[in-house]
Amino acid sequence: MNDADLQAAQLYINRELSFLEFNQRVLEQAKDLRIPLLERVKFLCISCANLDEFFEIRVAGLKELLEVGALQVAMDGLAVPEILRAIRNRAVRLVDEQYQLLNDSLMPELAKNGVVFVTPDTWTEAQSAWLADYFSREVEPVLSPLALDPARPFPKILNKSLNFAVVVEGEDGFGRNSGLAVVQAPRSLPRLIRLPDELGSRHFVFLGTIVEAFVSRLFGGMRMRGCYQFRVTRNSDLFVEQEEVDDLLRAVEGELAARRYGDAVRLETAHDCPDEILRFLLEQFGLTGDDVYKVSGPVNLNRLMAVYDLVDRTELKYAAFTPNVPERLKIAGDIFATLRGGDVLLHQPFQSFGPVMDFIKQAANDPQVLAIKQTLYRAGSDSAIVGALADAAAGGKDVTVIIELRARFDEEANIELANKLQEAGAHVMYGVFGYKTHAKLVMVVRREEKGLRRYCHLGTGNYHPKTARLYTDYGLMTADEAIGEDIHEIFLQLTGLTRVPRLRKLLHAPFSLLKALIAKIDREAEHAAAGKPARIIAKLNALTEPTVIQALYRASRAGVVIDLIVRGVCCLRPGVAGVSERIKVRSIVGRFLEHSRVYSFENAGKREIYCASADWMDRNLLHRTEVAFPIEAPELQKRVADDLDLYLADDCQSWSLSADGHYTRTSTEGHVNAQSRLLSMFDDRVALTET
Secondary structure, eight states: GGGGGGGGGGGOOOOOHHHHHHHHHHHHHOOOOSOOHOOOOOOHHHHHHHHHHHIIIHHHHHHHHHHHHHOOOOTTTOOOHHHHHHHHHHHHHHHHHHHHIIIIIIIIHHHHTOOOOTTTTTOOHHHHHHHHHHHIIIGGGGGGOEOOOOTBBOOOOOTOOOOEEEEEESSSSSSSOOOEEEOOOTTTTTTTTOOGGGGGGTTTEEEEHHHHHHHHGGEEEEOEEEEEEEEEEOOOOOOOOOOGHHHHHHHHHHHHHHTTTTTEEEEEETTOOOOHHHHHHHHTTTTGGGGEEEESEEEEEGGGGHHHOOOOGGGGGGOOOOOOHHHHHHHHHOOOHHHHOOOOOEEEBBOOHHHHHHHHHHHHHHHTTEEEEEEEEESSSOHHHHHHHHHHHHOOEEEEEEEOOTTTTTTHHHHHHHHHHHHHTTTEOOOOOEEEEOOOEEEEEEEETTTTEEEEEEEEEEEEETTGTTTTEEEEEOOOOHHHHHHHHHHHHHHSOOOOOSSSSSSEEEEEEEEHHHEEEEEEHHHHTTTTEEEEEEEEEOOOOOOHHHHHHHHHHHOOOEEEEEEEOOOTTTTTTTTSTTTTEEEOOOSEEEOOOEEOOGGOOOOOEEEEEBBHHHHHHHHHEEEEEESSSSHHHHHHHHHHHHHHHOOOEEEEEOTTOOOEOOOOOOOOHHHHHHHHHHGGGGOBBBO
């Protein structure tokens, strides 16, 4: 098979269908009896939230292509209408499975453990009285029933909001009898209400259930015929036209307001919603029957996530843990002195994110520090790091922050952070228009006896303390001169106007990273052909970029053993005769979200390992500012290599991809859980390079 044949459609898995397979793996966690009950509930909610975003972004994008008559065909050979039909068929099964799991398994098991969700057919007389009073005091005053008639057309429905189609009959005081009204659930109230303990310890009720039970009070003198939940999902992808924008921040603010009422892409309704109501809703939203998902329960299962924090049952949750802090950081106190003695490699969440925050805080307070430069993609709305940067700027230091305003669904938080930093006197930039700044970088410039010295942090994950407890990521803290010079060049490019920098150690998208990856993969193929040690291990969130996939196919044919640990979407087909027999793909879905990106090349015994902010996707390699950084110290390189081997040995939370695009669980009675092993191992592990 020649290189041209490696572009054949049958060698690629559809990206959208691969995502739905990933979401199935998340849902399987909710079924896994080895996992604590409330954690299983969380996995169910995560699978629902994932599906929401999939429709808001991916399905919305496909519908846009369909509307303009695009004849675009995916690399797997499917045209847009075929992809949408396949999504529909797969998503229907997935949604049915979610609600079956909720109703037949999770709810009964929660009840057995004293966590009860009451409904009108099960609540006691005392509970009914309390809920009726709650409706009168808390709910009814903020509800606005919207009867539909020529003077009051169908209202604007907010993206993913809870609504009710209410059917009534009779004549009101004005002689009107439209028969249909819309009630929008108040956004100011919690969707999950806990009853007083005297009415049942850990007894809960959904806000939607309360509204349905008592909504007739809003229509005095009318007869209720039905009340049906519905929820619309809208296109939530931001679109900012480069040629027409002179102020990116204002443009993004405008798009955020419009996004709440973007084009409808999906309608969820109660399973018993009458056909005539359904047809009416479809007409209002401009949708078809293929866009409807009828559900047997609340139309927004994400709201069930609140029960996790409302129930104080530690035995129903994962055991708490305290992240490790490297000994030398504990002893030294002075992070700059520690880094002069060698690099520090942190592996969250097994190791604490605290040293990263301490690094920035120490820089903010150190009179010898002249400048701090940092990229921020996601940081959270109340970020201690942003507070330290603001303090540094207010104290007279030169602080430059590259904030990515278009970090999906964090746009509003990032606008607030940008305003806070600007008010403190920091230089706030938004990167290069058209290229998201996704690299994770901090550079501190400090005056010392021998002149200015740079101290840096490079990461695979965001500067966000919350996700640092939930996602696995690597972070390298270093005083390496070459890396510091490279980061300096990258910041010059992000804030000014310079040619593409020639970097010494870092790989830089959208410039050198893709080219370097292809060259390193091809080099492994040459080593294999020459009988030298050759192997590739890559740990990624997603693999979709076709030229990388083709390079991997070439390497496999040349004899390179390739192990890919791809958590989510993977468009490569492993195990295809004559193409990818030597490629294995596995996915780890466990307690923590696997977020770190690691590229390992055997290189004839001179192993190279890079950690990176970039997945092997078109957007990361061609349309974003990304950085891959080498792990060079032997002790640290061995640590990362050992971690990769541990993930490859996992037989508890791993799934194997077959050539037909389906995943099978490696084992149901495994003994190696990589994440659990890492949690237990870190106290005794070498945490950083020794001097």
